Amino acid sequence: MYRLLLRLYPSSFRAEYGEEMCRDFARKRQQASGFFALAVLWMVAIGDAIRNGLAAHYDLLRQDVRYASRTICRAPGFAATVVLVAALGIGATTAVFTVADYVLVRPLPYLHSERLVRMWEARPGYSQMELSPPNYLDWKATATSFEVMAAYAPWSTSMVGQGEPIQVEGANLAADLLPMLGIAPAMGRWFTIDDERSGAPGVVILGYGLWESRFGGRIGAIGEKILLDGDPHTIIGIMPPEFSFPQRRAQVWRPLRFAPADLANRSNSYLSVIARRKPGVSLEQARQEMRLISARLATQYPKENSALSATVANLRDQVSLQSRTLVMALLAASACVLLIACTNLANLLLARALSRQKELAVRASLGAGRERLVRQLLTESLLLAGLGGELGIAGANVALPLLVILVPTSLPMANPSIDGRVLLFAVAITVATGLAFGVLPSLRACRDGASGLREGSRLGVGGRKERLRSALVVAEVSLSVALLITSGLLIRALWRLNAIDPGFQQAGVLTLRTALPTPKYEKVVQREAFYQRVLSGVRALPGVQSAGFTSFLPIVMRGGVWAVDIAGQNQQRSENHTASMRFITPGYFPAMGIPLKLGRGVEESDGATALPVAVVSESFVQRYWPGQNAIGRSFQIASGTRTIVGVAGNVRVRGLEARSEPQVYLSYRQMRDGNLVWYAPKDLAVRTTVNPTSLTAAIRAIIHDADPQQPISDVQTLTEIVESNTASRRVQARVLGAFAAIAFLLAAVGIHGLLSFSVSQRTQEIGVRMALGAKSGQILSLILGESSRLAIAGVVLGAGLGYGAGRAMQSLLAGLDPGDAATFAMAMALAVMMTLAGSLIPTVRAVRVDPAVAVRAE
Amino acid sequence: MSSREIEIADLLPLPEATFHILMAVAEDDRHGYAIIQEVATRTDGMLKLSPGTLYRSIQRMLEQGLIQETAERPAPELDDERRRYYRITSFGRAVARAEARRLAQLVKLARESGFAPGRA
DSSP states (O other): OHHHHHTTSOHHHHHHHHHHHHHHHHHHHHHOOHHHHHHHHHHHHHHHHHHHHHHHHHHHHHHHHHHHHHHHHHSHHHHHHHHHHHHHHHHHHHHHHHHHIIIIISOOSSTTGGGEEEEEEEETTEEEEOBOHHHHHHHHHHOOSEEEEEEEEEEEEEEESSSSOEEEEEEEEOTTHHHHHTOOOSEEOOOOHHHHSTTSOOEEEEOHHHHHHHHTTOGGGTTOEEEETTEEEEEEEEOOTTOOOSSTTOOEEEEOOOOHHHHHOTTOOOBEEEEEEOTTOOHHHHHHHHHHHHHHHHHHSTTTSTTOEEEEEEGGGOSOHHHHHHHHHHHHHHHHHHHHHHHHHHHHHHHHHHHTHHHHHHHHHTTOOHHHHHHHHHHHHHHHHHHHHHHHHHHHHHHHHHHGGGSOTTSOSOOOOOOHHHHHHHHHHHHHHHHHHHHHHHHHHHHHHHHHHHTTTOOOOOHHHHHHHHHHHHHHHHHHHHHHHHHHHHHHHHHHHHTSOOSSOOTTEEEEEOOOOTTTTOSHHHHHHHHHHHHHHHHTSTTEEEEEEESSOTTTOOOOEEEEEBTTBOOOGGGTOEEEEEEEOTTHHHHHTOOEEEEOOOOTTOOTTSOOEEEEEHHHHHHHSTTSOOTTOEEEETTEEEEEEEEEOOOOTTOSSSOOOOEEEEETTSOOTTSSGGGSOOEEEEEESSOGGGGHHHHHHHHHHHOTTOOOEEEEEHHHHHHHHTHHHHHHHHHHHHHHHHHHHHHHHHHHHHHHHHHHHTHHHHHHHHHTTOOHHHHHHHHHHHHHHHHHHHHHHHHHHHHHHHHHTGGGTTTOOTTOHHHHHHHHHHHHHHHHHHHHHHHHHHHTOOHHHHHHHO | OOHHHHHHHHHOSOOHHHHHHHHHTSSSOEEHHHHHHHHHHHTTTSOOOOHHHHHHHHHHHHHHTSEEEOSSOOOGGGOOTTOOEEEEOHHHHHHHHHHHHHHHHHHHHHHHTTSSSSOO
16 A cells, blocks of 8 residues: 555655655554554655655656756757757647637637527528528527527728728627627627617727727727717727627627618518527527528518528538638648657657667666656656747747738637647647657667667667668658648649639729718719719829729629529529629729720710610620620619620639629619618729829828718728738648748758768778778668668658648649649659758768778777 | 865755754664654654655755765664665765854844843
């Protein structure tokens, strides 16, 4: 029993004093009489063992750390290499883990977030549609699976009177939404049911960032009135800094209110809905209930709700598959880098342990037990790993901002940063790293420790040891080849995407948004006056070729899709007969560089009383009148009949990767007052012959002259817009490329280390061979043969791994074959080059061996 | 200060257990259990060293060179052959003396402040 207790002490201590302590204890136990005395004795003994056992471990640790720091100081070059390599591995993994944690793992920062769900209306062909207010209210009233159900709608508004007018993003929130999320304002109050009444005084809650930047962080801001889209709103609260809902840019929130017209219209769907399941109600049960309710609503309102169903999904799972794959790929890549770093370090330490064999043998023969030596060596590698870990975490902290773009903005979380969770992870992998690269060498070293002295100076390069180190190098090579292949595939995919024609000429175009607030600009004539003043001013600027407004620029806004009806061809929305609809001013096509293939563009003469016209894309004509002349034909969109007067080139509205609907362009003057206000042209495109951003100030001034209260937002060039479309890919390709480069370098160092060690061990053998008449060519092939065997094994394994990885991330490859021959050939060629480079110096050294010197040493 | 004096100064103040162990082996070589008993006797049972504390102290004191294991055994009838005996080194003596001086100095100061009985 007592011996068991002694296990708490370090084994070296136990070996030294265990016997005596047992005997002392036995004597005391004999003296103790009675149950009580015995119990006290045991209690005291247990307390003693715990306290002093830990203390003894601590003593040893201090001793080992002291010893290790001395050894490290004696070989600073070696230590620096180890620390740097460990830092690369740990830093890469930590940085990527931070991002992955946000995108994939971390629960949303809401109350009982595991039970929160997103809900949509589902109709044939569309599984995720927003809800109409009456449907939402019916769902909310009848569903029993949920504790709370609350809707919100994205909202963008102009804020005037606090410095320069700005456009701010936010949302209209149902009163019970914030309490459901469990997030209280940092100051002020939540919305109440009263705030939801239509006609109640306007109230608004501000984001922390907006409050600080525009209100100087004054507490007194609460209660102040501000103008949003021209309406007075009282500030009633400030949200905490980390709150970002429904997306990361959101900074203003106001109560969701329904006008009587909203409550009557079941086809006007614009509400996003979140609900919390009751405890014990499964996702599947909730889905079933919602399907039942929807079916009932479908029979009740057959006209608007035909074939209505419901989609219910966990809120946490609202990260796109592509984001997921992307982050997973990076995670795998960083794990590869860490693994390579570990194998590399294991190799380094193995080599070093061999050169320290004498020292270890001496210590062993002086009575240090094997466990004691292993412990000592492990302390050393953990210390090195710890230093590497610190450096790695610092590096990750610096690199993190570059990775943030990989976190989808739709995730309602603040920007990722290194916090306690991540630190814990980093510490864990640091320890794991230290153990991984420390255990093998120290076990090896100590097993051979005793024989070290006996063998004298001849440190045999035992076949077994060599095999282990070779295996490690092969692993390194194969992992780095796999990384080269995957990053090569991604870069090729990126090139492919960049080669895709977006349908417009991106160079030399400045764009910006002037979201016209209602009710000020509810009437078409009011807007026309604004456009005309701005456009005539901008067109008069030197260097401007053309300028025009549109409802939404392509890629920036991908939706705005409407069903198309063609007389005689009864089209169903479910059959995907939809088109993206834009209202434009004259000058838009030339400003964007969208070619007119046939007929004419939208002109000023297409006024309210003229024939309603439309310009359509070639894909539109292709779909409905293939091979025919579409000019003069008419169709219905957004409950209006339009006659085609022109055909324009196709534009990739949904970005370079996705398939886009055909496009329909309508005249900005042929809108009805107060109708489709959201589609009122607001995005300005200006084509210039000069550097587009040099005109920003002049254009701002023109807009300010036209309306001093009009906010301007999203100033960017068209090139930036196109690049933003591939930004996350570019970051990913760059990160993976960097990882591959690191891995590549490490593998080269690994090969170099192994070969130069084996050459130095085999100097005598080489000398003898030369003395016996071997030509330097034969020596060359001896060494190169060794390295190429390793390289070939590594490349073959790596190619297999790379192909597997490529298949796993096929969704990121933009249609590229994961077995892309050019990429594989490139990666393999690089691997061969790396092997040659790594073996260069050792080979030269081997050939230069002077047989006379080498043999004399024998 | 000579290097030996520096070494001594580095060890002061001594942990209580260490000082008591040094006093216990000042006259006779003793084994571990005997040290525990000796310390208890000297302090009238006020201080009972636990085995863990004792052996950990012994290990450290051996490293520091305050005590050493003896090769000589006491008279056969008193000997327990399986036990190790410890003896104070001259360095240990010097350290113990320095510690005693330090404590005396402290007591003198305390007396001047009226914290301890005796002449100021």
